[in-house]
Amino acid sequence: MAAAARWSHVWVGAETGALKGVNLQKKEATNYGTDWTVPRGGAGVCALCWGEPTQSELLVGCRDRSVKLFSTEKGKFRESRVCPGGDGPFCGLAAYGSTIITCVESGLIKVWPENEMEKAQLELEAGAGLCRMRQDPTRPHRLGTGGKENALKVWDLQRPQEPVFRAKNVRNDWLDLRVPIWDRDLQFFPDSDKIVTCTAHRQVRLYDPRSPRRRPVLETTFGEAPLTALALVPGETSVVVGSAQGDMAVIDLRQGRVLKCLKGAAGGVRGLQCHPGLPLVASCGLDRFLRVHHLGDKRLRHKVYLKSRLTCLLLSTQQDWEAKEEPPPPAEVKEEEGDALWDTMETVPTPAKRAKKRKISGL
Secondary structure (H helix, E strand, O other), X not given: OHHHHHOOOEEEEEOOOOEEEEEOOOOEEEEEXXXXXXXXXXOOEEEEEEOOOOOOEEEEEEOOOEEEEEEOOOOEEEEEEEOOOOOOOEEEEEEEOOEEEEEXXXXXXXXXXXXXXXXXXXXXXOOOOEEEEEEOOOOOOEEEEEEEOEEEEEEEOOEOOOOOEEOOOOOOOOOOOOOOXXXXXXXXXXXXXXXXXXXXXXXXXXXOOOOOOOOOOEEEEOOOOOEEEEEEOOOOOEEEEEEOOOOEEEEEOOOXXXXXXXXXXOOXXXXXXXXXXXXXXXXXXXXXXXXXXXXXXXXXXXXXXOOOOEEEEEEOOOOOOOXXXXXXXXXXXXXXXXXXXXXXXXXXXXXXXOOOOOOOOOO
């Protein structure tokens, strides 16, 4: 079990509560921590994040409001703690030093100390109807939140009194009607203040907090179904979006147009993540498949059936994704003792067949 956990390229959470480690070279998946004593859906995995930069620990957020610590070195769960407060399942999970940050759909964000016996160190009210909370990868003390009728906000844990950025809704449409707000996912740009979001109304929006308008500096739409997941492509010029119907596309953030579509998904996309060093994007969703597409030629590189409806995924960047599986060594054929005897025997030539004489008529 421990060896299988160390060599997993992708970690996937399922609605059944199972944590699945997938080795892409072998096309194998290993289940960890399925709790059959909990009612169906009660322990479903809804959030994943790394507990340490070395990726030796994995934090698993479940629907029963428990956060479990999984060791990828030992291949087993080490600790589990319940994080009460607020309503709804987790819509975000992050690690900040030795503390854990949780966020639920009712908008309550809590920072929990390492000692599970102590109470939360900090509480924030981000507003009801949250769909996603994300952490800035380069500034872990900054958080972004967004949801249904709850516009994008950026929070600083060092100054938690008020959000440092509060997005403003776009102008009314051509009928002078208010445009509804429903942010489903968001991503921070590394080493930048920019943030990109996707909405349930098919919009992809780019925000720059330095802009005094607080409105999107770029907006485009994709597809006919609500967008459910978003991943930032290395290079920071495009994003990959997934919809509730399984549509996936790469969208250019400079011109606001679709660059290419990624085919293969047959159900709603729940998780998307791009590899930081390779042109690969992993996706999972309700059709129970984990897929890895190449962003250059759009080809499907890996496809693994995982038996359960999938909710989220996390890539392990410590593994060698380009290594190929070594073929098994050829079996050694031992020379039998009777081979020497057969080699000394005289070869008997095979008599040649006589040609049949043709019968010539008239003679």
